[in-house]
Amino acid sequence: MERALYGPGGFFVREAPGAHFRTSVHASGLFARAVAELLARVDTALGHPAELAFTDLGAGRGELVTGVLAALPPAVRRRVRAYAVERAARPDGLGPDIEWCARPPAGATGLLFANEWLDNVPLDVVEADAAGVVRRVLVAPDGREELAGPVDGADAAWLRRWWWPLPPGARAEIGRTRDAAWEAAAGSLRRGVAVAVDYGHTRAGRPPYGTLTGYREGRQVPPVPDGRGDLTAHVALDACAAGGGELRTQRAALRALGVTGTRPPLALATADPAAYVRALAAAGEAAELTDPGGLGAFTWLLRPVGVPCPLP
Numbered sequence: 001m002e003r004a005l006y007g008p009g010g011f012f013v014r015e016a017p018g019a020h021f022r023t024s025v026h027a028s029g030l031f032a033r034a035v036a037e038l039l040a041r042v043d044t045a046l047g048h049p050a051e052l053a054f055t056d057l058g059a060g061r062g063e064l065v066t067g068v069l070a071a072l073p074p075a076v077r078r079r080v081r082a083y084a085v086e087r088a089a090r091p092d093g094l095g096p097d098i099e100w101c102a103r104p105p106a107g108a109t110g111l112l113f114a115n116e117w118l119d120n121v122p123l124d125v126v127e128a129d130a131a132g133v134v135r136r137v138l139v140a141p142d143g144r145e146e147l148a149g150p151v152d153g154a155d156a157a158w159l160r161r162w163w164w165p166l167p168p169g170a171r172a173e174i175g176r177t178r179d180a181a182w183e184a185a186a187g188s189l190r191r192g193v194a195v196a197v198d199y200g201h202t203r204a205g206r207p208p209y210g211t212l213t214g215y216r217e218g219r220q221v222p223p224v225p226d227g228r229g230d231l232t233a234h235v236a237l238d239a240c241a242a243g244g245g246e247l248r249t250q251r252a253a254l255r256a257l258g259v260t261g262t263r264p265p266l267a268l269a270t271a272d273p274a275a276y277v278r279a280l281a282a283a284g285e286a287a288e289l290t291d292p293g294g295l296g297a298f299t300w301l302l303r304p305v306g307v308p309c310p311l312p
């Protein structure tokens with residue numbers, strides 16, 4: 001997974017995520033505006049520091065950070081230092097005031113936001129064999145699978161704590177790499193709030209056969225590590241939250257940030273038809289971002305560092 005996604009010529013090194021699948025960032029500019037509102041709230045909680053960091057972690061081609069900067073009120077915007085953290089190269093045409101980096105800045109004060117990043121942090125898949133012994137699943141670039149030796153040590157301990165029991169035939173995905181990646185990211189903040197947004201699950205409802213899958217050119221494809229497509233697995237966000245933080249659905253989080261999806265009053269259609277059409281389009285986009293059967297079911301993990309949680 002590591003090599004196929006991030007090795008030389010790997011999928012994310014080569015391809016723009018937006019060319020292959022649609023995240024909330026691509027679905028609507030309302031998402032960046034909501035994140036800008038969150039950044040403004042974090043700014044207030046921090047007491048309006050002279051330098052306010054906004055870090056877009058797993059920035060793709062910098063679409064979110066660009067949208068957030070454009071949506072900020074000038075009084076906040078002029079104090080913001082913007083970072084895009086990516087494993088791919090800096091794209092042409094990105095705003096010159098956005099710093100492109102390999103890891104989050106250490107000791108920053110502000111908001112770190114990681115949209116659909118953790119699901120692409122590589123992990124191992126395991127399966128319980130007929131006798132109930134949990135074994136790592138090995139997969140060749142052509143998709144052939146075999147079970148390897150039993151899982152032990154810290155991986156086995158993680159499974160017993162977070163993804164248990166595993167009856168014969170069940171599969172699980174060891175989230176230890178995501179827990180560590182998240183701790184490192186959130187730990188980079190001196191003060192502020194770290195947010196990870198992803199499709200997740202909690203102990204109460206782990207998927208019995210795991211979630212690893214592939215995407216290529218807008219279509220779901222078998223998760224073959226050949227470098228030609230995305231490889232993604234939902235995130236055990238309750239495990240990431242064990243070190244602190246709160247979980248919200250995207251629907252609840254966006255509503256708290258003012259994305260309501262309320263349709264404009266019909267009277268506006270005659271009073272100002274153009275404004276009506278714009279408001280109707282925005283309502284449609286808000287509905288997509290908050291749809292409980294779609295993007296609205298994503299989970300936001302918020303970790304405040306030295307400030308109160310900025311969402312009710």
Ligand SMILES: C[S@@+](CC[C@H](N)C(=O)[O-])C[C@H]1O[C@@H](n2cnc3c(N)ncnc32)[C@H](O)[C@@H]1O
Binds near residue numbers: 026061116
């Ligand atoms: C699914 S895309 C999401 C892009 C963007 N955040 C969005 O929501 O549209 C995941 C991105 O995370 C990047 N990524 C994965 N691991 C990373 C890491 N350790 N550091 C920086 N970027 C990473 C990938 O290269 C990829 O561009």
